[in-house]
Amino acid sequence: MPTELPAADFSFIYETGQREISESGVPAASAWAAKYGCGPRRQPKEIVDTKAGYVYDGSRQNPPNPAWGLLPAPGKAHVMAYENCKDGRVVADVVRLDKGHTEGLEPNITEELVLLMLSAKGGKLQQAR
Structure with a gap:
C-alpha cells in the first residue's frame, strides 16, 4: 500500500458502498484535499434513486455477502x-x-458522479486541444 500520494495532479473522487467499509465510515480528513488546499468537506448531499443499478455480481449470492454486494435495489x-x-x-x-x-x-x-467528473479542470490531453 502506498504511503504517499502520487506526484501527478488529478482530481480524486472516492466512491464506496457503506457495507464494504468500517463502521467509522470514510475518514474525516482527506490527504487529497490537503494536497490541493481544499476548504472543508461539505455536508452530505443526499442523492436518492428509485431504480436499481444495472451491473452487479450475481455469482456470489448463495450465500449472500453484504460487504461484496447483494442484488441491485x-x-x-x-x-x-x-x-x-x-x-x-x-x-x-x-x-x-x-x-x-x-x-x-x-x-x-x-449521473452525480459524472457531473462531479465534468466539473473538474481538464487534464493535459484536454488542454492540448
Whole structure:
C-alpha cells in the first residue's frame, strides 16, 4: 500500500458502498484535499434513486455477502465534496448507503458522479486541444 500520494495532479473522487467499509465510515480528513488546499468537506448531499443499478455480481449470492454486494435495489448515497480545491481540482467522497461493493451504481448516483467528473479542470490531453 502506498504511503504517499502520487506526484501527478488529478482530481480524486472516492466512491464506496457503506457495507464494504468500517463502521467509522470514510475518514474525516482527506490527504487529497490537503494536497490541493481544499476548504472543508461539505455536508452530505443526499442523492436518492428509485431504480436499481444495472451491473452487479450475481455469482456470489448463495450465500449472500453484504460487504461484496447483494442484488441491485433502489438506494441513497451521500456525496461529500471538498470546497475550493486548487487549480479547479475535484476531491469528493461518495458513500452509497446500505450497499456493498458490487450492487450496481443506480442511475441518479451515476449521473452525480459524472457531473462531479465534468466539473473538474481538464487534464493535459484536454488542454492540448
